[in-house]
Amino acid sequence: MIAIVDYGVGNVRAVANMLKKIGAESIITNDVEKLSIASKLILPGVGAFDTAMQELKRLGIYNVLNDKVLVEKVPVLGICLGMQLLTNGSEEGREKGFGWIPAYTYKFSGEGGLKVPHMKWNYVEQVQHSPLITNLQNDSKFYFVHSYFVKVEEETHSLLQTEYGNRFDAAIQKENIYGVQFHPEKSHKYGMQLLSNFVNI
Amino acid sequence: MNVRIIPCLQLLDNGLVKTTRFTSPKYIGDPLNTVRIFNELEVDELCFLDIRATLQGREPDYYLLQQIADECFMPLSYGGGINSLRAAEKLFRCGFEKIIVNSALFKTPQLIQELATHYGSQAVVVAIDVKKNLFGNYMVMSHSGTLKTGNDPFVWAQQVADLGAGEILFTSINNEGTWNGFDIPLIKKVCDAVPIPVIAHGGGGTVAHINEAIRATNVNAVALGSMLLYQKKDMGVLINFPKDRINAACHS
Numbered sequence: 239m240i241a242i243v244d245y246g247v248g249n250v251r252a253v254a255n256m257l258k259k260i261g262a263e264s265i266i267t268n269d270v271e272k273l274s275i276a277s278k279l280i281l282p283g284v285g286a287f288d289t290a291m292q293e294l295k296r297l298g299i300y301n302v303l304n305d306k307v308l309v310e311k312v313p314v315l316g317i318c319l320g321m322q323l324l325t326n327g328s329e330e331g332r333e334k335g336f337g338w339i340p341a342y343t344y345k346f347s348g349e350g351g352l353k354v355p356h357m358k359w360n361y362v363e364q365v366q367h368s369p370l371i372t373n374l375q376n377d378s379k380f381y382f383v384h385s386y387f388v389k390v391e392e393e394t395h396s397l398l399q400t401e402y403g404n405r406f407d408a409a410i411q412k413e414n415i416y417g418v419q420f421h422p423e424k425s426h427k428y429g430m431q432l433l434s435n436f437v438n439i
Numbered sequence: 440m441n442v443r444i445i446p447c448l449q450l451l452d453n454g455l456v457k458t459t460r461f462t463s464p465k466y467i468g469d470p471l472n473t474v475r476i477f478n479e480l481e482v483d484e485l486c487f488l489d490i491r492a493t494l495q496g497r498e499p500d501y502y503l504l505q506q507i508a509d510e511c512f513m514p515l516s517y518g519g520g521i522n523s524l525r526a527a528e529k530l531f532r533c534g535f536e537k538i539i540v541n542s543a544l545f546k547t548p549q550l551i552q553e554l555a556t557h558y559g560s561q562a563v564v565v566a567i568d569v570k571k572n573l574f575g576n577y578m579v580m581s582h583s584g585t586l587k588t589g590n591d592p593f594v595w596a597q598q599v600a601d602l603g604a605g606e607i608l609f610t611s612i613n614n615e616g617t618w619n620g621f622d623i624p625l626i627k628k629v630c631d632a633v634p635i636p637v638i639a640h641g642g643g644g645t646v647a648h649i650n651e652a653i654r655a656t657n658v659n660a661v662a663l664g665s666m667l668l669y670q671k672k673d674m675g676v677l678i679n680f681p682k683d684r685i686n687a688a689c690h691s
Contacts, residue, residue, distance in 0.1 A: 247558075251534040255509055284536065285559045319559075353636045353659055355561040355605055358443050359483055379441075381484075381514055383536065383561045385605075424514045424536065426481045 240264040240437070241276035243303070245293045247319065248282025252423040253433075260430055262437040268297045278312055278436070279303070282423075283319025287343070287386075288331030290319055307338055311414045313439045314338075315370075321410065321417030322388060330386050339412040340391040352403045355385040360420075362398040362408045369439050370416050370432065371397055371409060378428045380408070380420035388419060442653050442689045443660035446477055446667045446680070447486040447640060450519065453503060457668055458490065459616030461568070461584035467668050470503065473678050474510045480680040482513060486539070486608070486638075486662055488566075489519025493542045494583050496520075501529055508534030518566055518608070522547070527554055531562070539608060541566040542581040545588050548602060555603030560635075565604040567592060569625065570612040577625060584612050592625070593632045600633040607637050608662065614642025616665055618672045621648055627656040638662050644672065646681065650688040 240257065242250045242264050250266045257264045264280070265272060273279070281303075283290055294300045306312050316324045325335045328343035335343070348354040359379045364371060387406035390396050398409035400419075410417045416436065422429030449456050449464065455473055456464035467473070470487075477485055487507070489499060499520055508515055517530055518539025527538045543550055544565065554563045568580045569592045579590040588595075596607055609629050611622040619642050626639045636659035639652050643663045652658055670677040 249531070249534060249536060251505075251508065251532070252512075255534070256512060259512075284531070284562060286556065289557065348634055351634075351657070353634065355636070357561060357606065357636055357659065358441055360441065383514065385559070385561060421514070421536075424512060426512050429512065 239276055240278045240280060241273050242266045242280045242282060243273070243299070244268045245290065245297055245299070247285040247290050247293060248317070249284060249421070249423060250282055253280055253282050253317070256423045256430060256433055257437070260434050260437065268299055270299055270302050273299060273302050273306065276306065276312065278439070279306060279314040281314060281316040281320035281323060283317060283321075283323060285319055286330060287319065287322060287328040287335075288333045290323060291331070291333035291335065304336070307336075307415060313414045313436065314416065315436050316417040317423070318384060318419060318421055321419050322386060324410070324415060324417045325388055328386055338415045339395055339410055339417065341388050341395065341407070341410065343386045343388050345386050346403060349403065355383055356387070356402045357383045360400050360402065362400050364397070365399055366394065366397050366411075368397050368411050370411060370435050372435055374431055375428065378431070380422065380425040380428055382420045384419060388417070442658065443483045444649070444685050444689065445484045445486050445638065445660055445662045446482055447488065447662040447664050448473065449664070450487055450489045450500070450503075451491055453500065456490070457616060457664055461612050461615060464490065467676055468678070471506055471510060474507050476678045477680065478511050478513070480682065482680055484514045484516070485511060487515070487517045488539065489517075490583055492520025494585070498526060499530065501533055504530065504535065505533040516564055518564070522550070524553055524557060527558065531558065537562050537564050537606070539564040539566045541568065544599070545581050548598070551599055551602040551604050555605070560603050560605035563604050564606045564608050565599040566608040566610065567596060567599070568610045568612055571622075580612060593628055596629050596633050600635045604635060606635055607633065608640055609637055611641035615640070617642055618644030618665055620644060621652045623651060623655050626652060626658055630657040636660065646684045646688045649685065653689060
C-alpha cells in the first residue's frame with residue numbers, strides 16, 4: 239500500500255487522485271502505525287522548508303520515515319518541497335533536511351530579471367537511466383512551481399535536469415530514494431507516466 | 440520561454456458565468472462539465488474566481504471546489520472571499536495549489552505575509568483589478584470592481600510583491616469581456632515594476648492578442664475568459680481551447 243504522508247503542507251488529495259486514476263491504491267496518513275506498514279511512501283510538499291520539517295517532528299513521524307527509508311529501504315518519492323526535504327538542508331530555512339541524498343537546496347537569485355518563483359511548465363533532460371523515468375516521452379513537460387532548487391553532490395544521483403537561469407536537478411535518485419522538483423500530480427499524462435513508473439518499482 | 444495560458448472561470452451561485460467589464464454576468468454552464476473539458480484539453484492551469492463572495496460576505500463553496508479539484512490534473516488557483524489563513528488552509532485541503540487574494544488585503548495587507556510564511560510565496564497570488572477613469576488614470580478597485588481603494592496600481596503591485604506575493608493576477612476592468620485585446624501599456628508597466636510573475640488578464644479575444652502581450656511585455660502568463668467560453672464574439676457558448684494556435688502564439 240502506498241502511503242502519502244500527510245503533514246499539512248502538500249497537495250495530498252491531488253496525488254491520491256492521480257494514483258486512483260492510474261489504478262493504484264493509496265492512503266493519506268500521518269499515523270505512525272499505518273506508515274510503518276506502507277510498501278511505498280510519497281512525501282508531497284508545498285510551502286516552507288522549516289515548517290515542513292518541524293511539522294514532521296511534531297507529528298512524531300520523523301523517526302518512522304527514517305526507519306522506513308534507510309533501514310527497510312522502501313521506495314520513497316519526494317515531490318517538490320518533499321524532494322527538497324530529502325537533501326541536507328535549504329537556504330530557505332534553518333532546519334536540517336533528512337539528508338537521505340547528499341544534496342543541498344538553494345534559492346533562485348532572480349538575476350537578470352528572472353522571475354522567482356519558477357512557475358511554469360518546463361522541459362526536462364534525461365541524464366541517467368532509472369525505473370522512475372522509463373518511457374517518458376522526449377518532449378515531456380512538467381509543472382514547476384518553486385523558489386528554491388536542488389543540486390546533488392554526486393552526478394550519478396541526478397536523473398533529470400532543467401534550465402531556469404541556471405541548470406538544476408528536476409529529478410534525483412539514490413537507491414530507493416527518489417525526488418522530483420515538479421508536480422507529477424499536476425502534469426497531466428506526463429505526470430501519470432512518472433507516477434505509474436513509481437507504482438511499478 | 441513558455442508562457443502559461445490560463446482559462447479564468449467565474450463562479451456565481453454554483454454556475455459558471457462571464458461578465459463584461461465586471462458587470463452583467465451571463466450564464467455559461469455547469470462548472471464540473473466545463474472543468475472536465477479543459478482537463479481533457481490538457482490546459483496548463485485553471486483559475487477560478489467567485490465573483491461575488493466578498494460582496495456577499497460569504498466563504499468559498501468548498502464542496503464545489505473539492506469536486507472541481509478531483510477532476511483536474513493541472514494546477515488550480517482560486518480567489519473570492521479569502522480573508523484568513525483558515526480559509527486558505529481549507530482550499531489547499533480541497534486540492535488547490537494557489538489562493539488568490541484581493542479585497543481583504545486593503546484592510547489586512549499582512550495577510551499576504553502570513554500566507555506566504557506558512558504556505559510559501561508560490562501559493563499566494565494577489566489579484567489587482569484596475570479601472571481606467573475618464574482622465575486616463577488607472578485606479579485599483581476592490582470588491583468586484585465596486586470600491587475605489589485609492590491605490591496606485593504600480594505602487595500597490597510593488598507593495599504586495601514586497602509583502603511576499605508569489606504572483607500577480609492583473610486585470611484590466613475596462614477591457615474585460617470586450618474581446619478588444621489587452622491593455623498593453625498597463626501590463627508592461629506592472630511587469631517592469633515587480634520581480635514576481637505577472638498574469639495578464641482582461642480583453643484577450645484572439646491569438647494575435649496573446650502574441651502581442653507576449654512580445655510587448657515580460658508577462659509570465661495570460662489569463663483568458665470569453666475567448667475560451669464562446670464560439671466567437673456575440674455568438675453562443677462553446678468551451679474551447681485552440682491548442683495549436685495558442686502554442687504557436689506562445690512560442691514565437
